[in-house]
Amino acid sequence: MANPVLPSSGVLSPLGLDAVRLSPGFWGDRIALNSEVTIAHCQEWEEREGWIGNFRGERPRRGREFSDSEIYKLLEAMSWAGHPGLTALAETVAKAQEGDGYLNTRWSGSRYTDFEWGHELYCYGHLIQAGVARLRMHGEDVLTQVAVKAADHVCRRFMEGNETCGHPVAEMALVELYRVTGTERYLEMARRFVERRGLPALGDIPFGRAYYQDDLPIRQAQVFRGHAVRALYLASGVVDVAVETGDQELLKTVESQWERTVARRTHLTGGMGSRHADESFGEDYELPPDRAYNETCASIASIMLAHRLLLATGDVRYADLTERTLYNMLATGVALDGRSFFYANPLQVRVPAVPLEGVNHAAEGGLRSPWFDVSCCPNNIARTLASLPAYVAAATRDGIVIHHLTPAEIRHEGLAVRVETGYPWTGSVSVRVLADGEGRIGLRVPAWASDATLAHVPVSSQDSPLPDGPVIRPVSPGYAHVDGPWRAGDEIRLELPMRPRWTFPDRRIDALRSTAAVERGPLVYCAESVADEPPLGEVTARIEPPVEHEADGVVELEVAASIGAGVNGGWPYEPAAADHEDGADTTVRLVPYHRWGNRGPATMRVWLPI
Template identity: 75%
Template sequence: MANPVLPSSGALSPLGLDAVRLAPGFWGDRVALNREVTIAHAHEWMEREGWIGNFRGELPRRGREFSDSEIYKLLEAMAWADHPDFAELALTVVKAQEGDGYLNTRWSGSRYTDFEWGHELYCYGHLIQAGVARLRTHGQDAFTEAVRKAADHVCRRFMDGTETCGHPELEMAMVELYRATGVERYLELARRLLERRGLPALGPIHLGAAYFQDDLPVRQATTLRGHAVRALYLACGAVDVAVETGDDQLLEAVRSQWERAVARRTHLTGGMGSRHADEGFGEDFELPPDRAYAETCAGIASIMLSHRLLLATGEVAYADLAERTLFNVLATGVALDGRSFFYSNPLQVRVPAEPSDGINLGHSGGLRSPWFAVSCCPSNIARTFASLGSYLAAADPSGLRIHHHTPAVIEGAGLRVAVETGYPWSGGVAVRMLADGRGRLSLRVPAWAEGATVGYGPAQAGDLARREAPFPAGARDEAAARTRIVRDATPGYAVVEGEWRAGDVVTLDLPMAPRWTFPDRRVDALRGTAAVERGPLVYCAESVADEPPLADLSARLAPPVEHAGPSGVVELEVEAVLGERVSAGWPYSSRPAQPATTGTSLRLVPYHRWGNAGPATMRVWLPTAG
């Protein structure tokens, strides 16, 4: 089955990518853009920067020590997207492999001499994930054989001993290769790598052992910590090992780490990571909006982790966080034209960025960049969109669960349905049966959706009147009007059970009124502010060229007003007051700041759309007036 994550057990079973076909809509458009634009864009930049040339032996070698992994992530993206450039690029990689299976363009002459920073096993991890993608979309070929050979080399070299890699990633890749091939040594190596970590397994570094999660064994840790991507990839591997080995204690450990990190170390956007210095989580309640790191890759890794926990447990909270992160980190990470990217995703930008078309040597978050010296995010975005369908729905023993509402045709658990919706701009979702069938249909009702309703027929859904195919655009209201029962749907799942005939429709209505959101008072950096959310979207004030200057504005907590923006986007307007600007030689005084009084208003846009209109200031958390 074509899906990056196929556990052999768990509460939910994934569907194949061919069973979830996205139609035009919020996510379908993004996935198409990824296939048509972003993959080629990444391919071009990797060639231009010499990272592909490294595999051809071009000298001097270019790029960072982990640049091989970008090619592998791109290959994974191409495999899931059935992209025509896969074969040639894969061949370039295969040719660089050494006789014993070793494959790395940076460390070939000095294998395994730097476990802390070398990223060799990390690179194998991404190579293997690309190999699994190819196996599951195409079957064996020279590339998958090379991947197996590399994996076998790694097993021989690392099955015994105490070594592991400074960057987790190989763990989940090895489990997935085991799932794809049935070869148990891959699972065993993943298990051993996981158990070694934190004994400790790595040498001291200036960022501290927690940076690469080597401060504690994974099953003893109580929260996610250190470098966010490393922490989340490790947790993914732990879930995978736990599921395949039936290790409930390990699964529980990761679940409580997730819970604590979500409760104390996660930005409103779902972004994770508060420190630039180590791309790390920081401490509980350390959630600065301006220096939020919230790396795009960490958002992707968080989605990967929540998805694994959702499959293992069937608990909807994991899908809630995944949705928040999909809309507010993944969708933010790439520009509307698919050709530039955010590495970090701050929740406040004070100074408009300097535009540049060149490579970004750093990670600054004021404007998207076409490429980075460390360009992990674009290829991660590419492979995530290429496999996005795998996150939308899953099967449970009684039927089909739809977690993310976007236009698509979904087939699973004996049902075949079309989802039609303008979500996230509007809150109505219609799920139409495309064939007769029997089974439970569970539609996720997000945690914020207090007051949602689900509409369906009385007693037995099979009694529902048939609808004409194809489902006409705009027919959602019509369908809703004709259904016979509308009942409250509380956050969780709206479950409708019965026998279905082709044309039957289930409707879900999610309340989309904008809402003010306040931080826990332990979040020092957000004291005295509030943010606006609408549906699954976080909104922000964006001020192009800082006109009006955002530093002078405070918001009144009146209900935001909706405005139609471009392309069906809903924008919001909030009442605001303009503060007098105090000019002084010292920013501290014995007089508290005076409240502002001049009334004005402030336009808010969905956070994921900010930064597409040129250099701007931005803030998600608005100081509140009075």
């Protein structure tokens, strides 16, 4: 079962890389690019920066205190992708492991002297996730031995006491290692890390203990807060612990934290974490488009969390947020050539970025960069894309459900289907049954698809078509199910309405007042203006139906607008309100948000003044 998450119970059981194979298409192409380009790109940079050399004992040690973890994320990506370079890299890592299982190129010699910022358990967490991936895709080898030895060391060292790490991730990694090995102490260790947090377990820091979710015990918190990646990794581990220990109350707690976070602390793109200063969520309704931090890694963590909640509950809302985040954050995080990355993902950029060569020292948005001082995002993208097929569909009690509508072949027990679609550009989805079989097939109808229809077209009717064509029925957002039995050639046709639609913000989101955005299907669109021509700061859009243009298989849009300068003299605050009616007519071109920044330095805005 080649899966990054494999719970022993839950409403849905995931289908892994052995059951789901993506075909060429939006995600299949990206997975291929990841495997062929991005993984090697990451390894090259980690070698160049000396982060791999650290494991060989090269001195001075280079990189940040958590750079070991980047190699582990890459090893996880290599595991899922079956990358031939894995063994050599894993052997390099193994050489740095000490006799008792301790492994860290920064803190060897001063072990466990800084739980707040040391990241030692965080590094183990990623090492263990790599080991789990390798066990599931391949079986035992040097990498899995290193990971298990490290996990055993962690259990010996931390089972008693009240210590934990400033950066969660070990929690979910240990549960997964329990799931793959059956060794219960890993689950118990994870459970204790979860329950220790917020007692408090860590020291106070200038950002406050909420930064690393140590301000409150997990059961008392009402919303995700503090550093977004930390908060979402922790919540993922908590769901894993709750599921394996049968703690329904704990699961419900995370569900309710998620619910409030999605309703009040999430950007239209699915991005989470508004603040630059501490990479944190910020307050309810603090959702500035320009300074939205929306770290790529936080969106990956959000996908990991929503996937776990989906499997545990079967609630479609988790798949809806995952889709939004996949198309508008994960797909945005990496350039079309697979070699450069966004760290922050703002929804507005006022000034075109200055092109950089080499490492980007700042985690700002504007132009994708080949590498960062802190390069979690490239490696996280690599491991997520490499395991993405496991997020596409799941097994139910009596069949399968397909969460994400993308070209694929899916096989599970008696069922084998091929999904064909031009989604997200077109709304037509065909699911063709490949072999006679039994079982219920479910398709997710996205939350935004209010006029979707579904047709069940038996192969028999294809031979002798019905006089009125197949029976087409309307389907509501949620899961639309069709029952078997099936004959090879049977088809389910889902039609989703792909009209562009205007979307308006809740009035409590101060930073978006009197603006609107355009979405089409699962895609958020944005105005992109190369070299700020036209100047996007002076555009006011009209709420009229956008016009569609297709170019090279990509749907772009055009909206009517007026353009005109502000009222600014020497002081930008005036005794009369600006007149929004005095601009000249123009049109503004919108591109899918995930494609912005691929044409060179540009200004951009998702939310258009209206």
